[in-house]
Amino acid sequence: MKQETRGTGAKKAFPKEKVDLHAHSILGNFSSSALSFPYLVPVFAPVSFPAPEYLFFSPGFLQLDLNIYREPMIKALIKEQSEDLYRLIKKVHFDGKYYRIKSVRSGEWEHCWDLAVRVQFFGKLQGLAFEPERVVSRKYRKIIYRFLILVNPHELWDKELVERVWNIQERIEFLIAKILFHECIHVLIFLGKTLPSGFGQTDFFLEFSEMLEFANSEKLCPESCGVKSHLRNLAFLSPDFPESSGEKPDRVPELYEFLIHEKYSIKKTDQAFGLSWSNRKVSRNYAKMAALKMGPCPDSGKEGWEKEVLRLKRDLKNLYDRIDENYGSFL
Template sequence: MEKKARSVEQKDNVSQDNSGPWFQGFYNPNPSSCFSYTSAVQYVPYLDLSIYRESRVKSILKKHSKDIYCLLENVHFDGGYCRVKCIRDGEWDYCWDLAVRVQFFGKMQGITLYPKRSVSEKNKKIVYRSLILVNPYQLWDESIVTRFWNIQERVEFLIARILFHECIHVMISLDKTLPSSSENTDIFREFRKMLDIAESQKLVFETNEVKFRLWNLTIFGASGPESERKLLERVQEIYEFLINEKYSNQKTGQAFNSTLRNSKLARKYAWVAAVKAGGDRHISKTVWQVEVRRLSIALRALYDGIDSLIKEK
């Protein structure tokens, strides 16, 4: 990672309002705190997410991963794009711009949008742009409140944990996308190691079962006549996504003491994988849901097998 990143002009129409939505049923007796009230809805508080300290969030991230800290060192969490890496391969420059925005948007903790690719033949430059959306909606979860009574520290912890997870996705994507002349990070090497374990001979049955379920779901969700090759490529892409999520959740859980059980991970990401496969376009919803459950069972077995082989090493 380049230690210093230069900012680039923000072209997207991205709102930089960090304020959050209404929290129903929360009453704050201290009018001088981070909450304010509106006459439109009486006694309903409004949380200004700008109470978090960006420097503190980055300090937490640096403690757990220097690679992630270097990635975000010069990125501000206001939705503005910043160049985080740029390498030359032959006559071409390959650059990666990253933006981070913190806001409330439902019940998804974080989203990393797929990078947009722009090519400049004149300047011989290819630029990838990626956006991370961070949603600390779990602010009032009992486990988080018990751990952090101070609301500022609570927000900062949640932002750091979500960013850690999403940055793992970015770094894996970055190392896979940019030319091989770039140096791979420890995170990418660890992910590749887990992927190799998942595809090892000892887990061939578990892997094939997951891919078989993914194949069925891909057939169910195909948008139209597609070649077998394209369908197989989609199966492999979704399969790697599932291993990516296993690795990202495991590493984040170890760093922030919030590990999820494989059963919960499998249920969550089996559904996501089924949606990525196209949903239930060509089959009844009941049959589709049965296949999603079968994928969840197969995925849990694969995740358990990965953990067992990692412990052996």
């Protein structure tokens, strides 16, 4: 049955059974690591309310037709802020299909990077850049990295955004461009890590590398030491690694880099598009996320786990404040 289209740019919601099938298809496209993350529940944001509830909508709700956005306008917004990021997505359509974004030859091997971008409502996270799939073809002497970015413009009715961009079409385009800008920074940095030696790096990769080095330096103690200590404590509290299983893998450096990675990407995105997040908000969101990446909240000892997350949030804010004091040297 075809959907009934209305002149407001909204579509009548699917019948309930079709909603369930559509949600199942979205869920099936997430990687196993994404499915384990508690925020990644495939949900739909009804446009009936200024502040959408993140629930499956009932058949009576109207769902915004995301197809009203203009892809060239989104790319133009990104191009205004960064030629590097524009070149990354220039040939990529936002249809969930993979497009070749870079290819270099090093010795007998060709290194390729593919990117897929999909725009959809799927939960409470603004966007996701998944860890790339690595495909090695010995027959064709190719190493291919395949990235997937999901863009979720669920904050369409944010008060500050509505006041800034009143037109609904332009607001969607602005929000998608902002989220995509942020996620593409993650892709560029990972691309820089996998690029064979001898090839030029982007300013994003070089700036982030400098910031990460600074964040690991003695100049940022005791803030950095406090953050790492709380991450280590959360690892011991995690039920995923019981003491009887032997030595726990040290994920502290990985998660510390993740926290610096997000700080850098958010800072660059705020500079480009405005609507900035305070360090208090960033530390609150990402302290909890880092804790969950370390492992789920234990059934026993939940109170101790939550207190440790609060301590991590406090020291992470202090760390971000110290980075901001020195951020001018990274631009």
